[in-house]
Amino acid sequence: MPDARPAHDARIWLYAFGYFACYWPYSALTKLASQGRIPGMTRVVSGAELLPVTTIASLVGMFVFLSWRGLFRYATHRTVLGLRVPFPTRWTFLSGVATAVIIPTTTLAYTFDGVSIVLMMLLMRGGVLVLAPFVDVLSGRRVRIVSWVALGLSLASLVVSLGTGASYELTLIAAIDVAAYLASYFFRLRFMSKLAKSDDPDVMLRYFVEEQMIATPVVVLTLAVGALIGKGAALEALRSGFVSLGSAGALLPAIGIGLLSQGTGIFGALILLDGRENAFCVPVNRASSVLAGVLASATLALLGLGRATPMSELAGAGLVLLAIVVLAWPTIAAARQGKLKADARPASASPP
Numbered sequence: 001m002p003d004a005r006p007a008h009d010a011r012i013w014l015y016a017f018g019y020f021a022c023y024w025p026y027s028a029l030t031k032l033a034s035q036g037r038i039p040g041m042t043r044v045v046s047g048a049e050l051l052p053v054t055t056i057a058s059l060v061g062m063f064v065f066l067s068w069r070g071l072f073r074y075a076t077h078r079t080v081l082g083l084r085v086p087f088p089t090r091w092t093f094l095s096g097v098a099t100a101v102i103i104p105t106t107t108l109a110y111t112f113d114g115v116s117i118v119l120m121m122l123l124m125r126g127g128v129l130v131l132a133p134f135v136d137v138l139s140g141r142r143v144r145i146v147s148w149v150a151l152g153l154s155l156a157s158l159v160v161s162l163g164t165g166a167s168y169e170l171t172l173i174a175a176i177d178v179a180a181y182l183a184s185y186f187f188r189l190r191f192m193s194k195l196a197k198s199d200d201p202d203v204m205l206r207y208f209v210e211e212q213m214i215a216t217p218v219v220v221l222t223l224a225v226g227a228l229i230g231k232g233a234a235l236e237a238l239r240s241g242f243v244s245l246g247s248a249g250a251l252l253p254a255i256g257i258g259l260l261s262q263g264t265g266i267f268g269a270l271i272l273l274d275g276r277e278n279a280f281c282v283p284v285n286r287a288s289s290v291l292a293g294v295l296a297s298a299t300l301a302l303l304g305l306g307r308a309t310p311m312s313e314l315a316g317a318g319l320v321l322l323a324i325v326v327l328a329w330p331t332i333a334a335a336r337q338g339k340l341k342a343d344a345r346p347a348s349a350s351p352p
Contacts, residue, residue, distance in 0.1 A: 011274075012270075012271055012274045012276075012281070012284055013284075013328065015267045015270040015271045015274075016267075016271060016284050016285070016287075016288045017288075018263070018266075018267035019263075019264055019267035019268050019271060019285065019288045019289065019292075020288040020289070020291060020292045021263075022260045022261075022263030022264045022267060023260075023264050023288065023289045023292035023293070023296075024292040024295050024296050024299075025256075025260055025296075026257060026260035026261055026263075026264060026292075027292060027293050027296040028296035028299055028300055029253055029256060029257050029260070030050070030107060030111065030257050031111070031296070031300065032253075032300070032305060033045060033050060033250055033253045033254065033257065034046065034047055034050065034111035036248075036250075037305055038249075038250070038253045040249040040252075041248060041249040041250050041253070042247070042248055042249045043248050045241075045245065045248050045250050046111065046237050047107065047108040047111030047112070048108075048234050048235075048237035048238050048241065049237045049238070049240050049241035049245060049248075049250075050107065050111065050241060050245075050250070050254050050257065051104055051107060051108070051219075051223055051238065051241060052220075052223050052224075052227065052238060052241035052242045052245070053241060053242075053245050053250075053251060053254035053255060053258060054107055054254050054255075054257045054258035054261060055103065055104070055216060055219045055220050055223060055258060056220055056258065057254065057255045057256075057257070057258025057259050057261075057262070058103065058216045058219075058258040058259070058261050058262040058265070059216040059217060059219075059220050061258065061259045061262035061263070062212055062213070062216050062262050062265075062266075063213075065262070065266060066209060066212060066213065071205060071208070071209045072086050072209060072213075074202060074205040074206045074208075074209050075087070075088070075206060075209045075210050075213065076088065076089055076092075076206065076210065086209070086210070086213060088210040088211075088213065088214050089210065091191055091194075091195055092191075092195075092206075092207055092210035092211050092214065093210075093214055094187070094191065095187070095188050095191040095192065095207075095211045095214075096210070096211045096212075096213070096214025096215040096218060097214065097215075097218055098184040098185070098187045098188040098191070099184070099188060099211055099214075099215035099265070099269075100214070100215045100216070100218035100219045100222070101180055101181070101183075101184040102181055102184050102185060102188070102215075103215060103216065103219050103261065103265065104219055104223075105177045105178075105180050105181040105184070106124075106181065106261070106264075107257070107261060108177050109124060109174070109177055109178070109181070112171060112173065112174045112177075114171070115170065115171065115174050119170070120174065120178070122157070122290065122316065123170075123178050124178055124181050124182070125154075125286035125289060125290050126154070126155060126286075127178065127181075127182040127185075128182065128185045128189075128282055128285075128286060129151060129154050129155060129282055129283060129286055130155070131182065131185060131186050131189065131278075131282075132151065132189070132277075132278040132279045132281075132282035132283070133147075133148075133151065133278070133279045135186065135189045135190055135193055135278050136193070136277045136278050136279050138190065138193075139190070139193035139194060139278075141193065141197075141277045141278070142277065143277050143279045143280075144277065144279075144280065146280070146326055146327060146329060146330065147276075147277055147279035147280040147283070147327070148279065149323075149326050150279075150280070150283045150323040150324075150326045150327045151279050151283055151323075153319050153320070153322050153323035153326065154283050154286060154287060154319070154320060154323045156319050157290070157315075157316035157317070157318075157319035157320045157323070160312060160315045160316045160319060188272075189272070189278055189282075192207070192272055192273060193278060195207055196208075196273050197273065197274075197275050197276075198275065199275060204273050204275075207273065208269055208270065208273055211269065212265070212266070212269070215265070216262070216265075223238055223241075223242075224242070226238045227239040227241070227242050264289070268285055268289075271284055271285045271288075272285055280327060283323055283324075283327060284324070284327055287320045287321075287323055287324050287327075290316075290317065290320050291317060291320060291321070294314070294316075294317040
């Protein structure tokens, strides 16, 4: 299957910067909120307590963004009670459900006591890196040399970060969180590869909109049902998140986390929907978030709110930076040769 976008197309790097810019404060705020260390908070709140408000904020942010950009027009429409409404296809619905699992597992990853931000990100991001070329092979998509090199460098960063000086414990619930995250990403990448990586911008935008309009509502609905059941410590914490998070002084931080989470969801999806192979797009996506996580950890350490970032993690981040340079090289080379040109897509189909 040929690539649907030229190797020198620079748009993906703008999305990567947006992803990084959202992920940095998102991961830091989530860690601080789960520890009750944000000014105005009166107690520690669990990850389950944070989820209701963060996902509701994400839901609002998603509908505001899609409406502001006029993107609902790209979705499939059906007539319901005499009204034409955007409606997902079966496959975008399933992709949205997979994304709905990714959203809370990502937020929860930064709330487990004794588990490093960078450790969780390396496990989750590294796992998706491993999945990427397998999904390409299953999809019949060619993997270029630069993508293999960057993939190897990204995986090497995991070995360096976890293999030297790492003494972190991975709890059972954290391991389950990682497993659910990776399984969901596998199915999501498969759906994207088959249905959305196209040289037709309308196809990509239709998939993007339909997946976005399903993912967060499914999360909110699932959390609401869990809160109504309310049996067991986790579900009781969900209920507390719906009704009493404000009394803990965590309402505004949770809203901020939710909006930033939606920002990562938007930019992250646009990176993965780029027409090039997953072994190219996934390292761009993963590297942006790993660098953001390292910077978040360093920021917390500088503010006296977290541990100093180990040299092993900094070395791993350095390898990720090198992977980004390798991936960006076709764009840099094209720019030097004066071949970098704007995409000639119609204005009506411009990306968000």
